[in-house]
Amino acid sequence: MRRGANLPWVGDYNQAVVLEGIRRHPGTSRTELAAASGLTLQTVSNIVRRLLDRELVQEGGVPARLRGAGKPRTALSVRPGQALAVGVQFEREHVDAVLLDLAGDVLDSCREQLSDGPATSLHPSPVHATRAVRSLVDGSGNAAAVLGVGVAVPGPLDFTGPVRSSAINLPGWRGVAIADLLAASTGLPVLVENDATAAVGDLWRSPLVGRSFLHLHVGAGIGGGLVVRDEVLRGESGNAGEVGHLVVDPAGPVCTCGAAGCLEAVAAPTAVVRRYVERVGAPRARRAGLVLAEHTVLDDHDRLELLAREGDAAAEAELERAAAALARAVLGVVNVVDVSEVVLGGGGLRRTGERVREAVRRGLAVAMTREVHPVQVRLGEAGELAGALGAASAVLHEALSSTWVGVHGPAREVVISPVAPVH
Protein backbone atom coordinates (compact mmCIF):
# COMPACT_ATOMS: atom_id res chain seq x y z
CA MET A 1 0.00 0.00 0.00
CA ARG A 2 1.56 3.31 -1.02
CA ARG A 3 0.18 6.45 0.50
CA GLY A 4 2.84 8.82 -0.74
CA ALA A 5 1.58 12.02 -2.29
CA ASN A 6 3.38 11.50 -5.59
CA LEU A 7 6.69 10.61 -4.03
CA PRO A 8 9.34 10.13 -6.70
CA TRP A 9 10.13 6.46 -7.29
CA VAL A 10 13.73 5.87 -8.23
CA GLY A 11 13.35 2.95 -10.56
CA ASP A 12 12.12 -0.57 -11.01
CA TYR A 13 11.85 -3.20 -8.36
CA ASN A 14 15.18 -4.90 -8.99
CA GLN A 15 16.88 -1.54 -8.77
CA ALA A 16 15.28 -1.03 -5.36
CA VAL A 17 16.51 -4.48 -4.29
CA VAL A 18 20.09 -3.65 -5.32
CA LEU A 19 20.01 -0.20 -3.73
CA GLU A 20 18.64 -1.70 -0.51
CA GLY A 21 21.43 -4.28 -0.50
CA ILE A 22 24.10 -1.62 -0.92
CA ARG A 23 22.49 0.62 1.70
CA ARG A 24 22.30 -2.10 4.31
CA HIS A 25 25.71 -3.58 3.47
CA PRO A 26 28.20 -0.80 2.83
CA GLY A 27 31.21 -2.37 1.15
CA THR A 28 29.31 -5.07 -0.68
CA SER A 29 30.33 -5.96 -4.25
CA ARG A 30 28.45 -6.66 -7.46
CA THR A 31 29.29 -10.35 -7.11
CA GLU A 32 27.91 -10.50 -3.57
CA LEU A 33 24.79 -8.62 -4.58
CA ALA A 34 24.20 -11.07 -7.41
CA ALA A 35 24.69 -14.07 -5.12
CA ALA A 36 22.41 -12.68 -2.42
CA SER A 37 19.65 -11.47 -4.74
CA GLY A 38 19.54 -14.23 -7.31
CA LEU A 39 19.89 -11.64 -10.06
CA THR A 40 22.53 -12.31 -12.71
CA LEU A 41 25.86 -10.54 -12.38
CA GLN A 42 25.10 -8.77 -15.66
CA THR A 43 21.77 -7.48 -14.36
CA VAL A 44 23.35 -6.30 -11.12
CA SER A 45 26.15 -4.59 -13.05
CA ASN A 46 23.65 -2.78 -15.28
CA ILE A 47 21.64 -1.61 -12.28
CA VAL A 48 24.75 -0.49 -10.41
CA ARG A 49 25.79 1.49 -13.50
CA ARG A 50 22.43 3.29 -13.47
CA LEU A 51 22.72 3.97 -9.73
CA LEU A 52 26.27 5.31 -10.27
CA ASP A 53 25.01 7.57 -13.07
CA ARG A 54 22.31 8.91 -10.75
CA GLU A 55 24.94 9.37 -8.06
CA LEU A 56 22.92 7.38 -5.54
CA VAL A 57 25.84 4.99 -4.99
CA GLN A 58 29.59 5.21 -5.28
CA GLU A 59 32.55 2.91 -5.67
CA GLY A 60 34.72 3.02 -2.57
CA GLY A 61 33.82 5.38 0.21
CA VAL A 62 33.62 2.46 2.60
CA PRO A 63 35.28 2.61 6.02
CA ALA A 64 38.33 0.30 6.26
CA ARG A 65 36.71 -1.72 9.06
CA LEU A 66 33.88 -2.71 6.71
CA ARG A 67 36.05 -3.49 3.70
CA GLY A 68 37.42 -6.81 4.89
CA ALA A 69 40.60 -8.45 3.75
CA GLY A 70 41.32 -10.90 0.97
CA LYS A 71 39.81 -10.94 -2.46
CA PRO A 72 40.04 -7.81 -4.53
CA ARG A 73 36.65 -6.34 -5.38
CA THR A 74 35.05 -3.03 -5.93
CA ALA A 75 33.26 -2.03 -2.78
CA LEU A 76 29.97 -0.19 -3.23
CA SER A 77 28.28 2.20 -0.85
CA VAL A 78 25.44 4.69 -1.01
CA ARG A 79 26.06 8.41 -1.34
CA PRO A 80 24.06 9.39 1.72
CA GLY A 81 23.54 13.03 0.79
CA GLN A 82 21.96 12.24 -2.57
CA ALA A 83 18.58 11.28 -1.15
CA LEU A 84 17.22 13.20 1.82
CA ALA A 85 13.88 13.40 3.58
CA VAL A 86 12.39 15.64 6.22
CA GLY A 87 10.35 14.13 9.03
CA VAL A 88 7.90 16.15 11.09
CA GLN A 89 6.22 15.15 14.31
CA PHE A 90 3.44 17.04 16.03
CA GLU A 91 3.34 16.93 19.80
CA ARG A 92 1.09 18.96 22.06
CA GLU A 93 3.91 21.27 23.07
CA HIS A 94 6.00 21.50 19.94
CA VAL A 95 6.71 20.43 16.38
CA ASP A 96 9.93 18.46 15.85
CA ALA A 97 11.56 18.12 12.45
CA VAL A 98 14.61 16.13 11.33
CA LEU A 99 16.59 15.92 8.10
CA LEU A 100 17.54 12.31 7.37
CA ASP A 101 19.95 11.03 4.73
CA LEU A 102 20.02 7.81 2.75
CA ALA A 103 22.32 6.15 5.28
CA GLY A 104 19.78 6.80 8.05
CA ASP A 105 21.81 9.52 9.75
CA VAL A 106 20.14 12.62 11.16
CA LEU A 107 21.89 15.58 9.50
CA ASP A 108 19.95 18.32 11.23
CA SER A 109 16.93 18.87 13.43
CA CYS A 110 14.86 21.72 14.76
CA ARG A 111 11.98 22.33 17.12
CA GLU A 112 9.19 24.88 16.88
CA GLN A 113 7.52 25.58 20.20
CA LEU A 114 3.72 25.77 20.08
CA SER A 115 2.43 28.47 22.34
CA ASP A 116 -1.25 27.75 21.68
CA GLY A 117 -1.29 23.98 21.55
CA PRO A 118 -1.79 21.79 18.51
CA ALA A 119 -5.25 23.01 17.59
CA THR A 120 -3.73 26.10 16.03
CA SER A 121 -0.43 24.58 14.90
CA LEU A 122 -1.67 23.21 11.59
CA HIS A 123 -5.08 24.59 11.02
CA PRO A 124 -5.94 26.96 9.44
CA SER A 125 -2.30 27.59 8.49
CA PRO A 126 0.59 25.15 9.03
CA VAL A 127 2.97 27.92 10.01
CA HIS A 128 5.13 26.04 12.50
CA ALA A 129 5.60 22.90 10.45
CA THR A 130 6.28 24.86 7.29
CA ARG A 131 8.90 26.98 9.02
CA ALA A 132 10.60 23.87 10.41
CA VAL A 133 10.63 22.12 7.02
CA ARG A 134 11.91 25.19 5.17
CA SER A 135 14.74 25.78 7.62
CA LEU A 136 15.97 22.20 7.25
CA VAL A 137 15.63 22.15 3.45
CA ASP A 138 17.34 25.51 3.05
CA GLY A 139 20.10 24.46 5.43
CA SER A 140 20.69 21.13 3.68
CA GLY A 141 22.78 22.65 0.93
CA ASN A 142 21.14 20.24 -1.50
CA ALA A 143 17.43 21.03 -1.66
CA ALA A 144 17.07 19.07 -4.91
CA ALA A 145 17.93 15.85 -3.04
CA VAL A 146 14.99 16.21 -0.65
CA LEU A 147 12.47 13.60 -1.80
CA GLY A 148 9.63 14.72 0.41
CA VAL A 149 8.25 15.35 3.86
CA GLY A 150 6.92 12.67 6.19
CA VAL A 151 4.52 13.76 8.90
CA ALA A 152 3.69 11.83 12.05
CA VAL A 153 0.44 12.87 13.74
CA PRO A 154 -1.63 11.20 16.42
CA GLY A 155 -4.20 8.92 14.81
CA PRO A 156 -6.72 7.88 13.86
CA LEU A 157 -6.40 9.11 10.31
CA ASP A 158 -8.71 8.75 7.34
CA PHE A 159 -6.59 7.50 4.43
CA THR A 160 -9.47 6.93 2.03
CA GLY A 161 -9.03 10.27 0.23
CA PRO A 162 -6.71 13.15 0.97
CA VAL A 163 -5.37 12.12 4.38
CA ARG A 164 -7.54 13.69 7.04
CA SER A 165 -7.21 13.69 10.79
CA SER A 166 -9.91 12.62 13.14
CA ALA A 167 -11.18 14.78 15.95
CA ILE A 168 -10.67 12.13 18.60
CA ASN A 169 -7.15 13.11 19.58
CA LEU A 170 -6.87 16.65 18.31
CA PRO A 171 -10.20 18.48 18.48
CA GLY A 172 -9.02 21.43 16.39
CA TRP A 173 -8.01 19.20 13.49
CA ARG A 174 -11.29 17.56 12.52
CA GLY A 175 -11.17 16.78 8.82
CA VAL A 176 -7.99 18.75 8.18
CA ALA A 177 -6.34 17.51 4.95
CA ILE A 178 -2.86 17.45 6.44
CA ALA A 179 -0.87 16.30 3.43
CA ASP A 180 -2.54 18.74 1.03
CA LEU A 181 -2.04 21.67 3.39
CA LEU A 182 1.64 20.97 3.94
CA ALA A 183 2.34 20.09 0.32
CA ALA A 184 0.91 23.46 -0.67
CA SER A 185 2.89 25.38 1.93
CA THR A 186 6.23 23.61 1.43
CA GLY A 187 6.10 22.74 -2.27
CA LEU A 188 7.23 19.19 -1.47
CA PRO A 189 5.48 15.81 -1.66
CA VAL A 190 4.04 14.94 1.74
CA LEU A 191 3.35 11.56 3.29
CA VAL A 192 1.26 11.39 6.46
CA GLU A 193 1.43 8.57 8.98
CA ASN A 194 0.14 7.94 12.47
CA ASP A 195 2.33 7.11 15.45
CA ALA A 196 3.06 3.69 13.98
CA THR A 197 5.54 5.51 11.81
CA ALA A 198 8.09 5.53 14.61
CA ALA A 199 8.41 1.81 13.99
CA VAL A 200 9.31 2.48 10.36
CA GLY A 201 12.32 4.48 11.52
CA ASP A 202 13.51 1.59 13.60
CA LEU A 203 12.97 -0.73 10.65
CA TRP A 204 14.73 1.49 8.09
CA ARG A 205 17.83 1.93 10.23
CA SER A 206 18.13 -1.70 11.33
CA PRO A 207 20.79 -3.99 9.86
CA LEU A 208 18.56 -6.99 10.59
CA VAL A 209 15.67 -8.41 8.61
CA GLY A 210 12.79 -10.58 9.76
CA ARG A 211 12.11 -8.60 12.92
CA SER A 212 8.81 -8.59 14.81
CA PHE A 213 8.47 -5.81 17.35
CA LEU A 214 6.24 -3.35 19.14
CA HIS A 215 7.39 0.26 19.10
CA LEU A 216 5.67 1.97 22.00
CA HIS A 217 5.65 5.73 21.68
CA VAL A 218 4.97 7.74 24.81
CA GLY A 219 4.69 11.41 23.93
CA ALA A 220 2.05 13.63 25.42
CA GLY A 221 -0.22 10.76 24.31
CA ILE A 222 0.57 7.08 23.79
CA GLY A 223 0.72 5.29 20.45
CA GLY A 224 2.28 2.22 19.04
CA GLY A 225 3.65 0.71 15.87
CA LEU A 226 3.61 -3.01 15.25
CA VAL A 227 5.99 -4.73 12.88
CA VAL A 228 5.57 -8.41 12.05
CA ARG A 229 8.37 -9.93 9.96
CA ASP A 230 9.41 -6.49 8.73
CA GLU A 231 5.90 -5.58 7.63
CA VAL A 232 4.29 -2.66 9.44
CA LEU A 233 0.89 -3.88 10.61
CA ARG A 234 -1.57 -1.39 9.13
CA GLY A 235 -4.97 -2.87 9.79
CA GLU A 236 -8.16 -2.31 7.79
CA SER A 237 -7.77 1.46 7.50
CA GLY A 238 -4.11 2.09 8.32
CA ASN A 239 -4.87 2.76 11.98
CA ALA A 240 -3.61 -0.36 13.73
CA GLY A 241 -1.48 0.11 16.80
CA GLU A 242 -3.60 2.35 19.03
CA VAL A 243 -1.99 0.82 22.10
CA GLY A 244 -2.85 3.93 24.07
CA HIS A 245 -6.51 2.92 23.99
CA LEU A 246 -6.16 -0.53 25.44
CA VAL A 247 -8.20 -0.56 28.63
CA VAL A 248 -5.88 -1.22 31.55
CA ASP A 249 -8.16 -0.12 34.40
CA PRO A 250 -11.93 -0.33 33.86
CA ALA A 251 -12.43 1.76 37.01
CA GLY A 252 -10.01 4.38 35.71
CA PRO A 253 -10.70 7.85 34.32
CA VAL A 254 -12.67 8.45 31.14
CA CYS A 255 -10.37 8.77 28.14
CA THR A 256 -10.56 11.28 25.27
CA CYS A 257 -11.85 8.40 23.11
CA GLY A 258 -14.86 7.87 25.36
CA ALA A 259 -13.83 4.61 26.99
CA ALA A 260 -12.87 4.36 30.65
CA GLY A 261 -9.41 3.46 31.89
CA CYS A 262 -7.44 3.51 28.63
CA LEU A 263 -3.67 3.22 28.93
CA GLU A 264 -3.34 6.82 27.75
CA ALA A 265 -5.78 8.08 30.37
CA VAL A 266 -3.82 6.28 33.09
CA ALA A 267 -0.18 6.42 32.00
CA ALA A 268 0.35 9.38 29.66
CA PRO A 269 2.50 12.16 31.17
CA THR A 270 -0.57 14.41 31.31
CA ALA A 271 -2.43 11.89 33.46
CA VAL A 272 0.54 11.27 35.73
CA VAL A 273 1.13 14.97 36.35
CA ARG A 274 -2.61 15.54 36.95
CA ARG A 275 -2.81 12.76 39.54
CA TYR A 276 0.28 14.04 41.32
CA VAL A 277 -1.27 17.50 41.58
CA GLU A 278 -4.54 15.99 42.85
CA ARG A 279 -2.58 14.20 45.56
CA VAL A 280 -0.37 17.01 46.83
CA GLY A 281 -2.21 20.14 45.65
CA ALA A 282 -1.07 22.69 43.09
CA PRO A 283 0.81 24.97 45.53
CA ARG A 284 3.04 22.14 46.75
CA ALA A 285 3.52 20.86 43.19
CA ARG A 286 4.71 24.33 42.12
CA ARG A 287 7.02 24.56 45.08
CA ALA A 288 8.45 21.20 44.00
CA GLY A 289 9.34 22.75 40.65
CA LEU A 290 6.39 21.88 38.41
CA VAL A 291 5.17 24.63 36.08
CA LEU A 292 1.72 23.16 35.39
CA ALA A 293 1.10 24.80 32.01
CA GLU A 294 -0.31 22.76 29.11
CA HIS A 295 2.89 23.12 27.12
CA THR A 296 5.14 22.05 30.01
CA VAL A 297 3.63 18.62 30.62
CA LEU A 298 6.71 16.71 29.49
CA ASP A 299 9.04 18.91 31.56
CA ASP A 300 6.79 18.50 34.60
CA HIS A 301 6.76 14.75 34.01
CA ASP A 302 10.57 14.74 33.91
CA ARG A 303 10.55 16.69 37.15
CA LEU A 304 8.41 13.99 38.82
CA GLU A 305 11.10 11.41 38.10
CA LEU A 306 13.68 13.60 39.81
CA LEU A 307 11.35 14.13 42.77
CA ALA A 308 10.74 10.38 43.04
CA ARG A 309 14.47 9.74 43.15
CA GLU A 310 14.75 12.32 45.92
CA GLY A 311 12.18 10.40 47.97
CA ASP A 312 8.86 12.06 47.03
CA ALA A 313 6.44 9.21 47.76
CA ALA A 314 3.55 10.70 45.74
CA ALA A 315 5.73 11.10 42.64
CA GLU A 316 7.09 7.58 43.10
CA ALA A 317 3.62 6.08 43.46
CA GLU A 318 2.18 7.83 40.39
CA LEU A 319 5.14 7.00 38.17
CA GLU A 320 5.00 3.37 39.29
CA ARG A 321 1.26 3.24 38.59
CA ALA A 322 1.93 4.49 35.06
CA ALA A 323 4.82 2.07 34.54
CA ALA A 324 2.67 -0.84 35.72
CA ALA A 325 -0.12 0.16 33.33
CA LEU A 326 2.34 0.38 30.44
CA ALA A 327 3.72 -3.04 31.36
CA ARG A 328 0.22 -4.53 31.47
CA ALA A 329 -0.62 -3.16 28.03
CA VAL A 330 2.65 -4.36 26.54
CA LEU A 331 2.08 -7.86 27.92
CA GLY A 332 -1.30 -7.93 26.20
CA VAL A 333 0.14 -6.82 22.88
CA VAL A 334 3.03 -9.29 23.11
CA ASN A 335 0.60 -12.12 23.81
CA VAL A 336 -1.70 -11.18 20.93
CA VAL A 337 0.87 -10.37 18.25
CA ASP A 338 3.86 -12.53 19.30
CA VAL A 339 6.73 -10.10 18.89
CA SER A 340 10.28 -10.67 20.09
CA GLU A 341 11.23 -7.07 20.79
CA VAL A 342 9.66 -4.12 22.53
CA VAL A 343 11.18 -0.74 21.70
CA LEU A 344 10.28 2.15 24.00
CA GLY A 345 10.51 5.73 22.83
CA GLY A 346 9.07 9.23 22.92
CA GLY A 347 9.53 12.34 25.02
CA GLY A 348 7.39 10.92 27.81
CA LEU A 349 10.16 8.40 28.51
CA ARG A 350 13.18 10.67 28.35
CA ARG A 351 13.59 10.51 32.15
CA THR A 352 11.37 7.59 33.10
CA GLY A 353 12.61 5.23 30.37
CA GLU A 354 14.64 2.94 32.64
CA ARG A 355 11.80 2.71 35.16
CA VAL A 356 9.33 1.73 32.44
CA ARG A 357 11.77 -0.64 30.76
CA GLU A 358 12.24 -2.49 34.03
CA ALA A 359 8.47 -2.67 34.67
CA VAL A 360 7.82 -3.97 31.15
CA ARG A 361 10.62 -6.51 31.48
CA ARG A 362 9.17 -7.78 34.77
CA GLY A 363 5.68 -7.88 33.30
CA LEU A 364 6.82 -10.03 30.39
CA ALA A 365 7.94 -12.76 32.79
CA VAL A 366 4.48 -14.25 32.26
CA ALA A 367 4.37 -13.80 28.47
CA MET A 368 2.84 -16.84 26.78
CA THR A 369 5.84 -17.32 24.52
CA ARG A 370 8.39 -17.13 27.35
CA GLU A 371 9.50 -20.73 26.91
CA VAL A 372 9.67 -20.38 23.13
CA HIS A 373 11.69 -17.20 22.69
CA PRO A 374 12.85 -14.25 24.76
CA VAL A 375 11.31 -10.81 24.33
CA GLN A 376 13.91 -8.06 24.44
CA VAL A 377 12.91 -4.72 25.91
CA ARG A 378 15.03 -1.71 25.04
CA LEU A 379 14.91 2.05 24.83
CA GLY A 380 14.88 3.28 21.23
CA GLU A 381 18.00 5.11 20.10
CA ALA A 382 15.98 7.87 18.46
CA GLY A 383 14.50 8.87 21.81
CA GLU A 384 11.90 11.61 21.58
CA LEU A 385 12.68 12.19 17.89
CA ALA A 386 11.47 8.67 17.03
CA GLY A 387 8.28 9.90 15.39
CA ALA A 388 9.98 12.53 13.24
CA LEU A 389 12.74 10.14 12.32
CA GLY A 390 10.22 7.47 11.45
CA ALA A 391 8.28 9.88 9.28
CA ALA A 392 11.43 10.81 7.34
CA SER A 393 12.35 7.13 7.04
CA ALA A 394 8.89 6.40 5.69
CA VAL A 395 9.52 8.80 2.81
CA LEU A 396 12.83 7.14 1.93
CA HIS A 397 11.27 3.72 2.43
CA GLU A 398 8.36 4.48 0.09
CA ALA A 399 10.57 6.06 -2.54
CA LEU A 400 13.58 3.77 -2.51
CA SER A 401 12.98 0.43 -0.83
CA SER A 402 12.10 -2.96 -2.08
CA THR A 403 9.41 -4.67 -0.07
CA TRP A 404 10.92 -7.26 2.18
CA VAL A 405 9.90 -10.82 1.57
CA GLY A 406 8.80 -13.01 4.44
CA VAL A 407 11.64 -14.64 6.28
CA HIS A 408 11.30 -17.69 8.47
CA GLY A 409 13.35 -18.15 11.60
CA PRO A 410 14.74 -15.56 13.98
CA ALA A 411 15.70 -12.09 12.76
CA ARG A 412 19.01 -12.37 10.97
CA GLU A 413 21.40 -10.74 8.56
CA VAL A 414 19.77 -9.42 5.42
CA VAL A 415 19.12 -11.72 2.48
CA ILE A 416 18.18 -9.84 -0.65
CA SER A 417 15.43 -11.58 -2.57
CA PRO A 418 13.96 -10.42 -5.85
CA VAL A 419 10.20 -10.88 -5.96
CA ALA A 420 7.48 -9.19 -7.94
CA PRO A 421 6.64 -5.74 -6.64
CA VAL A 422 3.38 -5.43 -4.75
CA HIS A 423 2.88 -1.77 -5.52
Ligand SMILES: [Zn+2]
Ligand atom coordinates in the same frame (compact mmCIF):
# COMPACT_ATOMS: atom_id res chain seq x y z
ZN1 LIG B 1 -9.03 5.84 24.95
